[in-house]
Amino acid sequence: MTSLIDNQRPGRAGAIDDRPVDPMVPRPYRISRTRQDTRDTFTLELEPIDGPLLRYRAGQFTMLDAFGVGEVPISISGDPTRPGPLEHTIRDVGVVTHALIAAPTGAVLGVRGPFGTSWDVAAGEGKDVVFVAGGIGLAPLRPALMELLAHRDRYNRVVLLYGARTPEDILFGDELRTWAKDHGVIVEVTVDNGQHAWRGRVGLVTQLVPRAGFDPRNTLALVCGPETMMRYVAAALTDRGVPEHRVRLSMERNMKCGVGLCGHCQLRELFVCVDGPVLPYSRLAPLLSTREL
Amino acid sequence: MADEARLIDLDGLQGLIDALGARGYTVVGPTVCDGAIVSAPVHDVDDLPHGWGDEQDAAHYRLRRRDDDAVFGFAAGAQSAKPVVFPAHELIWRGRRTGTEFTVNERDADGPTAGPPPPYALLGVKSCDLHALAIHDTVLLGRGYTDTRYAERRAGSFVVAVTCTDPGGTCFCASMGTGPHPDTGFDLALTELLDGGPHRFLVEVGTPRGAEVLAGVVAPPAAASDVAAADAVVAQATGRMGRTLDTDGLKDVLYASAESPRWDDVASRCLACTNCTLVCPTCFCTSVEDVADLTGDVAERRRVWDSCFNEDFSYIHGGSIRTETRSRYRQWITHKLAAWVDQFGTSGCVGCGRCITWCPAAIDITAEAAALRWTPQPAAAGS
Numbered sequence: 001m002t003s004l005i006d007n008q009r010p011g012r013a014g015a016i017d018d019r020p021v022d023p024m025v026p027r028p029y030r031i032s033r034t035r036q037d038t039r040d041t042f043t044l045e046l047e048p049i050d051g052p053l054l055r056y057r058a059g060q061f062t063m064l065d066a067f068g069v070g071e072v073p074i075s076i077s078g079d080p081t082r083p084g085p086l087e088h089t090i091r092d093v094g095v096v097t098h099a100l101i102a103a104p105t106g107a108v109l110g111v112r113g114p115f116g117t118s119w120d121v122a123a124g125e126g127k128d129v130v131f132v133a134g135g136i137g138l139a140p141l142r143p144a145l146m147e148l149l150a151h152r153d154r155y156n157r158v159v160l161l162y163g164a165r166t167p168e169d170i171l172f173g174d175e176l177r178t179w180a181k182d183h184g185v186i187v188e189v190t191v192d193n194g195q196h197a198w199r200g201r202v203g204l205v206t207q208l209v210p211r212a213g214f215d216p217r218n219t220l221a222l223v224c225g226p227e228t229m230m231r232y233v234a235a236a237l238t239d240r241g242v243p244e245h246r247v248r249l250s251m252e253r254n255m256k257c258g259v260g261l262c263g264h265c266q267l268r269e270l271f272v273c274v275d276g277p278v279l280p281y282s283r284l285a286p287l288l289s290t291r292e293l
Numbered sequence: 294m295a296d297e298a299r300l301i302d303l304d305g306l307q308g309l310i311d312a313l314g315a316r317g318y319t320v321v322g323p324t325v326c327d328g329a330i331v332s333a334p335v336h337d338v339d340d341l342p343h344g345w346g347d348e349q350d351a352a353h354y355r356l357r358r359r360d361d362d363a364v365f366g367f368a369a370g371a372q373s374a375k376p377v378v379f380p381a382h383e384l385i386w387r388g389r390r391t392g393t394e395f396t397v398n399e400r401d402a403d404g405p406t407a408g409p410p411p412p413y414a415l416l417g418v419k420s421c422d423l424h425a426l427a428i429h430d431t432v433l434l435g436r437g438y439t440d441t442r443y444a445e446r447r448a449g450s451f452v453v454a455v456t457c458t459d460p461g462g463t464c465f466c467a468s469m470g471t472g473p474h475p476d477t478g479f480d481l482a483l484t485e486l487l488d489g490g491p492h493r494f495l496v497e498v499g500t501p502r503g504a505e506v507l508a509g510v511v512a513p514p515a516a517a518s519d520v521a522a523a524d525a526v527v528a529q530a531t532g533r534m535g536r537t538l539d540t541d542g543l544k545d546v547l548y549a550s551a552e553s554p555r556w557d558d559v560a561s562r563c564l565a566c567t568n569c570t571l572v573c574p575t576c577f578c579t580s581v582e583d584v585a586d587l588t589g590d591v592a593e594r595r596r597v598w599d600s601c602f603n604e605d606f607s608y609i610h611g612g613s614i615r616t617e618t619r620s621r622y623r624q625w626i627t628h629k630l631a632a633w634v635d636q637f638g639t640s641g642c643v644g645c646g647r648c649i650t651w652c653p654a655a656i657d658i659t660a661e662a663a664a665l666r667w668t669p670q671p672a673a674a675g676s
Contacts, residue, residue: 022441024385067395068585068592093610107393254607256581259438263578269635290551292620
């Protein structure tokens with residue numbers, strides 16, 4: 001099949017169609033590989049069927065579509081500096097995510113995007129950069145870390161604080177070791193519940209912030225995880241003296257369109273899909289302190 | 294009033310409807326249906342609500358017989374122009390699966406919800422609803438991404454606005470600066486005159502397209518006395534608003550009220566039924582529905598109106614953000630009267646009063662905004 005998107009509108013055969021491309025219509029991508037990362041988390045590699053590889057910035061997301069099942073926003077987890085398949089790391093938590101991770105290699109999924117703001121990790125050049133991840137929140141941060149590692153010498157200390165539920169839930173374990181060993185990243189991992197074999201830290205990732213080795217006055221902090229975790233981490237970072245505008249969070253909200261039209265993702269005046277998902281804590285702090293806003 | 298205003302009578306109004314029909318427009322205008330003023334295709338001037346007015350108050354709507362033969366003698370109808378240019382159900386795409394692949398055809402067929410065909414001539418759009426159309430243009434066309442179907446319908450639409458001569462008990466367009474006289478955004482604007490003289494309409498021309506259509510209608514220049522009569526109608530209507538809303542510093546009032554005890558009060562009355570968002574001419578939130586046939590091989594995605602009053606509106610893995618009615622009412626009114634200003638540069642409220650009229654619990658946005666303004670705030674809540 002050469003083109004899976006048929007843009008020929010009925011009744012307009014032969015006419016030059018100058019109508020804008022509809023941002024609500026997905027483009028077809030083929031699953032080239034599905035890798036199981038943990039017991040409930042999988043990384044999908046997707047290749048476009050009818051066009052060039054997707055260009056995206058670290059922190060952006062796409063709307064992933066399982067045919068006939070539905071569509072969900074998923075952050076891109078691949079390396080934006082190297083051309084290759086589009087990567088998404090997905091936790092099997094709902095009907096659509098289950099359909100996505102259960103689709104066989106070679107199956108076609110729909111992709112819209114990329115959408116949203118980026119981490120803009122380059123703003124941390126000449127500074128310490130602190131990544132704080134909770135659970136699957138490590139996946140949206142991975143593209144920013146890959147971007148940083150492509151120019152590691154431009155940054156000072158690089159710290160990754162990562163909290164997972166259990167040792168079995170730790171994502172990208174091999175890469176964590178590589179980042180620490182080969183790229184001078186200070187990697188600190190903690191788990192909520194450790195079994196006997198776990199010799200690492202047990203506790204909340206928030207508790208790692210006060211002790212981590214970085215200069216708060218000259219730091220860019222990128223945070224992704226459950227909202228409650230991000231709120232406490234952002235408070236811990238600013239308590240240490242990191243300016244609010246240099247603490248960035250990636251927000252999660254219900255999204256039906258990804259392009260600012262459906263209204264679902266609103267957080268007071270923000271459309272999280274187009275104003276975010278990455279937003280400075282200076283804008284979020286007054287909004288996150290109100291319950292159910 | 295414009296200097297080159299023209300005048301038509303009921304025959305002229307029929308001529309206007311005919312002229313629009315002859316140009317391929319489906320003319321949609323006010324009709325009497327199910328005990329309310331409802332927009333529907335109009336072919337004949339007799340299809341319009343001759344001699345009908347309405348009675349509107351919180352949770353109250355009744356048609357009433359007028360003591361004159363006005364055709365536009367009612368306040369806001371049950372719906373604005375929103376359902377015409379932004380239908381409640383709309384096909385986004387339909388696709389077919391073959392093995393592990395699927396093809397997507399953009400709107401390859403009209404769905405069962407398709408109404409009368411575009412392009413539309415919207416006849417009798419009140420000033421509040423005219424402003425709502427302009428607001429929808431900003432929301433759906435004026436930003437980074439465009440609603441392509443709305444863009445097409447809107448670009449093809451012809452608008453005949455009308456001065457609201459008899460505002461209802463829930464109207465407050467004068468407070469919002471959105472009426473009652475249409476000032477911009479129309480092709481033609483009518484002001485109905487029933488001042489003892491002949492039944493006639495002052496016509497203002499808003500666009501060259503409007504002038505072109507009017508050229509085919511018997512419409513002599515209006516006399517100075519007709520223009521003065523229309524001005525008097527506008528002045529009289531402006532003074533007869535059933536409600537007022539104090540917009541002074543309203544955005545800051547709403548933002549400062551995030552923890553107001555008033556939310557519990559309103560939540561004790563609000564049924565979260567979504568009526569207000571369905572009748573609101575500016576509410577634009579939508580969801581998508583995926584429907585597959587029994588084989589699963591043919592699927593389609595539809596865009597459907599949604600409401601921030603639905604619990605699953607804010608659902609993410611683990612639960613909804615806004616589980617309580619108080620949070621959802623806060624979202625709605627804060628968005629409408631405050632966040633909207635930051636997002637789009639205007640209030641999201643045009644003062645049409647529909648949310649008050651059609652609320653089964655008689656909740657009044659003007660009363661709630663006033664109560665929030667005067668309800669003492671709790672001591673600053675920490676996080």
